[in-house]
Amino acid sequence: DAKTTQPPSMDCAEGRAANLPCNHSTISGNEYVYWYRQIHSQGPQYIIHGLKNNETNEMASLIITEDRKSSTLILPHATLRDTAVYYCIAGTSYDKVIFGPGTSLSVIP
């Protein structure tokens, strides 16, 4: 399974776009990239996933580089409620999600 690397923490001004990077240089061709987040004292919450193409849903956008070695999660207009730990997961085997330490995002008023 591919290992992911994320910055331990980031700040973002409220209303601005939050861009959270993730490196997964050992990902194999048929393994997806998943993003989850965990707001304090809650269970992790699914955000988005992708394989090759960029993806967008009501929560966020996922940009995957052409070589698939890295990706960026974009929260277009960050709010205070987006303050959370964001986990990037890649290269996991079927039905298993392995969480690393993630990125602690602080949205600042």
Next chain:
Amino acid sequence: DAGVIQSPRHEVTEMGQEVTLRCKPISGHNSLFWYRQTMMRGLELLIYFNNNVPIDDSGMPEDRFSAKMPNASFSTLKIQPSEPRDSAVYFCASSLPGSGRATDTQYFGPGTRLTVL
């Protein structure tokens, strides 16, 4: 849908006591996962079931931990005897597996905060 339901939400017990945590997955989901989260070790997968059958329990810390899934709508995680180092938040999650090797979206419950004195 009510989502994944866990009970109790908080449990305080004394060392040596038996602890049972309960989980009701989302209806129709056929995979269920138990995780443990601590400040030191982060979020760890303990065990997961597919169609009520344990598939991988390699994350279960030791024989004091056991998990069962007697039917599609209920699972338990038992610790006997409990120790202070078992203090953590225990999450249950469920998913509806798709095809291929894609990891499927997991839906997490609110967790059970366990404190062993």
